[in-house]
Amino acid sequence: MATSMLERPSPSRLALVVTRGPDEGARLDVDQHPRVIGRARDADLVLSDLAVSRRHLDVALIEGGVRVRALPETAPFVFAGQPSRDAVLPVGAALTVGGSVMCVMAVSTPERPSMRVERTEARTLLQGAAVEVKGLAATAALMAWLDEATSRAEVQEVLDRWGRLHADATAVTLDLEDDVKDAPACDEHRRAPDDVVVREVDASAAITVPAHAHGRGWITFRIDRPASAVGESHKRLLLVAGRVCGSCLTRLHTLGVVVAQLRDVRQAAIGSARTFLGTSPAAEKLAVMIPKVARSDAAVLLEGETGAGKTFVARLIHESSARAGEPLRVINCATIPEALLESELFGHEKGAFTGATSARAGAFEAVGRGTLFLDEIGELPVASQAKLLRALEERTFERLGSNRPLDLKARVLCATNQDLSAMVRDGRFRSDLLFRVSVITLRVPPLRERGDDLVLLAKQILDDLAPTAGRRVDGFTDRAIAVIRRYPWPGNVRELRNAIEHALVLGADRLIAPEDLPETLGALAMSAYELPPSARDGREVVSLPAPLDEVERLAIQAALRATGGNRTKAAALLGINRTTLYAKLQREGGTQGT
Numbered sequence: 001m002a003t004s005m006l007e008r009p010s011p012s013r014l015a016l017v018v019t020r021g022p023d024e025g026a027r028l029d030v031d032q033h034p035r036v037i038g039r040a041r042d043a044d045l046v047l048s049d050l051a052v053s054r055r056h057l058d059v060a061l062i063e064g065g066v067r068v069r070a071l072p073e074t075a076p077f078v079f080a081g082q083p084s085r086d087a088v089l090p091v092g093a094a095l096t097v098g099g100s101v102m103c104v105m106a107v108s109t110p111e112r113p114s115m116r117v118e119r120t121e122a123r124t125l126l127q128g129a130a131v132e133v134k135g136l137a138a139t140a141a142l143m144a145w146l147d148e149a150t151s152r153a154e155v156q157e158v159l160d161r162w163g164r165l166h167a168d169a170t171a172v173t174l175d176l177e178d179d180v181k182d183a184p185a186c187d188e189h190r191r192a193p194d195d196v197v198v199r200e201v202d203a204s205a206a207i208t209v210p211a212h213a214h215g216r217g218w219i220t221f222r223i224d225r226p227a228s229a230v231g232e233s234h235k236r237l238l239l240v241a242g243r244v245c246g247s248c249l250t251r252l253h254t255l256g257v258v259v260a261q262l263r264d265v266r267q268a269a270i271g272s273a274r275t276f277l278g279t280s281p282a283a284e285k286l287a288v289m290i291p292k293v294a295r296s297d298a299a300v301l302l303e304g305e306t307g308a309g310k311t312f313v314a315r316l317i318h319e320s321s322a323r324a325g326e327p328l329r330v331i332n333c334a335t336i337p338e339a340l341l342e343s344e345l346f347g348h349e350k351g352a353f354t355g356a357t358s359a360r361a362g363a364f365e366a367v368g369r370g371t372l373f374l375d376e377i378g379e380l381p382v383a384s385q386a387k388l389l390r391a392l393e394e395r396t397f398e399r400l401g402s403n404r405p406l407d408l409k410a411r412v413l414c415a416t417n418q419d420l421s422a423m424v425r426d427g428r429f430r431s432d433l434l435f436r437v438s439v440i441t442l443r444v445p446p447l448r449e450r451g452d453d454l455v456l457l458a459k460q461i462l463d464d465l466a467p468t469a470g471r472r473v474d475g476f477t478d479r480a481i482a483v484i485r486r487y488p489w490p491g492n493v494r495e496l497r498n499a500i501e502h503a504l505v506l507g508a509d510r511l512i513a514p515e516d517l518p519e520t521l522g523a524l525a526m527s528a529y530e531l532p533p534s535a536r537d538g539r540e541v542v543s544l545p546a547p548l549d550e551v552e553r554l555a556i557q558a559a560l561r562a563t564g565g566n567r568t569k570a571a572a573l574l575g576i577n578r579t580t581l582y583a584k585l586q587r588e589g590g591t592q593g594t
Contacts, residue, residue, distance in 0.1 A: 014066055014091065015107045016045070016059060020134065021100030022168065023047045029107070034060045036071075037097075051098030051165045065090040066104050078137060096134045099165045135237045138166035142241055146248040152176075155248060159219065167238060169221040170204075174245070177216035196235045200227045207235065209242035213249030218242070276309075276316060277460055278453035282445035286313070289442055294320035299392070299437050301377075302415040304444030306562070307494030310415040311375060313444055318371040323411060326370030329363050334379040341384050343400055346391070352401025364397055367410045377437065378418040378429060389433045412437070447489040447496065457493065458484050461500050462512070469504040476512045483514045487521055490562030490573045520558055556584060 016037070018026040028035060028045035035044040040054040053074040060067050069086045070076050076083040078096040089095060094103040145158040156174050163169030197208040205227040211217040219242050223230060276287040293300050294317045302310040311330060318328045336344050343353075347362030363372055374380075380388065391397040392412060396405040414437040423429035447454055459475065466473045476484070480503075489495055499518050507516035555574060563569035571581040 013107050014061055015105050016066065016102045017105045018047070019094070019101050019103050021047075021098075022049050023100060028059070030059055030061045030066050032061050034058050038071075047098075047100060049098045049100045049165075052100065056097060062088065064088055065093070068095060078134075096137060099138075099168075101134055135233065135240070138162070138237060139240055139244065141166060142244055146244065149248060149252070151252065152249070155245065155252070159245065162241070163221055167221055167234070167241070168223055168225075170224050171222040173220045173222075174211065175218050175220070176213070176249075196239050198227045198230055198235070205230050207238055209238045211242040211246040211249065213246050214253045217246060217249065219245060276313065277456055278450055279456070280445070280450040280453045282443075282449055283453050286442060286444065289440075290316050291320050293317055293440050293442070297411050299439040300413050301420075301438035301441045302413065302444055303441060304415075304417065305446045305492055306417050306564075307492035308444045308446050309493045310417075310444050311373065312493075313442065314371070314373045314413045314415065317413060318373075318411075321371070321411070323370055327367050328371045328373065329367040329410075330373045330375060331363050332375045334376040338381050338384070341381070342387060345384075345388070346397050347399040349399050349401035352399070356401070359399070362397075362399065364391065364408055364410060365399075365406055369409045370411075372410045372412050374412065374414045376416060377414040378416040378420055378423060382428070382430065385430045385433050389430060389436055392433075392436050414438075447492045454484060454489070454496070455481060458496060458500060461497050462504075465497075465501055465504055471508075472510055473504060473507070473512065474510045477514070479514050480512050480517065483517060483521065488573065490559050495562065520554055552584070556581065 014030045016028045016030060018024055026045060026047070028037065035058070036055050037043060037045040037047065037052075037057040037059060038055040039047055039049070039052055043055060053071070055071055056074045057077065058069045058071055066089050067087075068077065068079075068089055070084075075098075076085045077087075078084070079087045079089065079093070084095075087095070089104045091104050091106050094101055096102075142158070142162050145162060146155065149155045149158055152174075156172075159172045159174060163172040195210075199206045199208070201222070203226065205223040205225060206220055207223060207230060208218050208220045211219045219238075221238055223234075276283055276290060278284065278287070290313065300317065302313055304310050314330075315328060318324065331344065333341065343356075343360070343362065345362050345364055347360050347365050348356050350356060350359045387397075391408055395408045397408055398405055420429050420434050420438075424431045424434055447457075450457075458481075462473065462475065484496075491498070499521055500512070502518050503512045503516035507513070509516075556570070559570035559573045560567070562573065567581055567585075568578050571578045574581065
């Protein structure tokens with residue numbers, strides 16, 4: 001037979017033989033007339049392989065062998081280890097199309113009786129390169145499909161499809177140790193947990209391979225042939241498939257753990273409330289507006305004092321929208337140097353400026369289809385305002401140092417604690433940018449306008465922070481609630497959260513008392529306002545926590561800290577005009593503030 005293979009065959013005695021796949025043993029005699037191979041009923045060689053197109057290959061006998069061409073709009077076949085659409089196959093050469101392997105054979109007669117000898121010869125020829133190429137193609141397909149899987153159920157779907165198309169499997173079962181304790185596959189692998197186990201089940205082969213992830217796992221492939229007919233190359237392919245699947249399951253498990261940890265960290269950082277809490281008119285109005293604006297992609301401008309909760313509202317809008325599964329990126333425009341602001345937003349190419357040693361994607365590009373939140377937008381330089389306006393209007397932007405436009409896919413939310421209309425009049429903010437970012441304007445009210453919401457928020461923040469205290473904390477004393485009610489909270493929710501965290505760290509009892517709260521808070525709230533009748537003259541007296549001058553000084557200091565030293569805003573918080581505040585500072589010899 002080896003000698004006959006080396007002889008130049010007669011053109012009338014060549015055939016394509018299916019040596020691997022669902023149609024193993026099928027044969028097409030080839031002559032000078034073009035023949036079609038595919039799943040269509042009118043094909044000259046009809047295959048049942050679902051990975052093959054209806055009319056996939058065109059074959060014909062030419063000088064030197066069989067010419068094979070992939071028909072238009074079909075996948076290429078694999079020949080000599082490379083994808084190809086047109087090739088001439090000599091005798092003994094093999095090609096892979098879909099999940100089937102075919103070999104060019106010299107036959108003694110166009111009749112079927114010689115099929116057994118040629119099939120054996122074909123299998124011999126396919127040992128080595130052709131089998132390995134098919135295995136590599138099958139493994140690559142499995143890896144590509146598993147990369148898109150996001151859950152255990154999707155992994156099972158991938159295995160079902162892959163097993164049918166590439167492993168001749170009629171059924172695939174994925175067993176994880178946590179799911180199935182008494183599965184036969186698990187019993188087998190208690191003795192050999194990392195080996196391939198082949199069992200005969202109802203005249204078919206059940207091949208079990210390890211797919212260990214965060215625990216023990218196995219995959220069982222049911223093959224419609226006797227166990228003795230399963231070759232070593234088939235076992236190796238399934239063993240590799242199990243390891244690839246185990247790696248995917250490990251990735252999904254790790255990703256799930258990270259997502260859960262991020263959720264816990266976020267809850268500790270911003271609280272567990274997934275709505276804007278409060279029964280005050282201002283809070284109820286905002287709570288109604290948030291889901292409405294979340295349903296659209298309209299530009300939203302959040303206005304409010306520092307610490308009032310603008311970032312929290314932006315997060316609620318994002319998590320209530322169709323973009324909830326995408327990233328949320330927060331950029332504080334006031335904290336980024338002007339020279340780096342455009343690079344932070346738009347990105348840059350290598351060499352765009354001194355220090356740009358590599359290309360870098362900006363926030364607009366990195367957030368993808370998520371939400372970009374620009375906090376303190378009033379701090380943007382005028383030059384950067386023009387570029388931001390162009391990006392928002394045209395929905396495209398360019399990296400620094402590049403002229404290639406990139407699509408802006410993200411939703412952009414903005415926030416400010418300044419009066420942007422006044423800044424427009426002063427020439428410090430572009431009016432056209434203000435119109436662009438404020439299609440909808442939402443005002444986040446300060447705590448002093450929210451009445452009893454203050455106590456509700458304090459209790460919610462305590463519930464969120466209590467698990468980190470390392471001790472049992474059940475709530476506040478009545479006196480502590482009185483302190484919280486009386487304090488003006490110039491720092492709003494951020495200051496309230498800071499005060500409660502301070503009390504959790506320094507307190508010792510199960511109820512937070514006024515003594516656990518920051519000292520400045522207790523003094524300014526005048527929580528010791530008691531009006532007991534005098535035992536000597538019947539008059540009522542007022543007991544202050546400190547001398548009046550000291551209380552006033554502490555109040556001024558707290559207001560200046562809350563406003564970043566801005567005297568105008570500090571005076572407004574204290575309920576006095578700027579001139580009065582300046583006079584008090586001069587009297588105390590203080591010059592802080594602007």
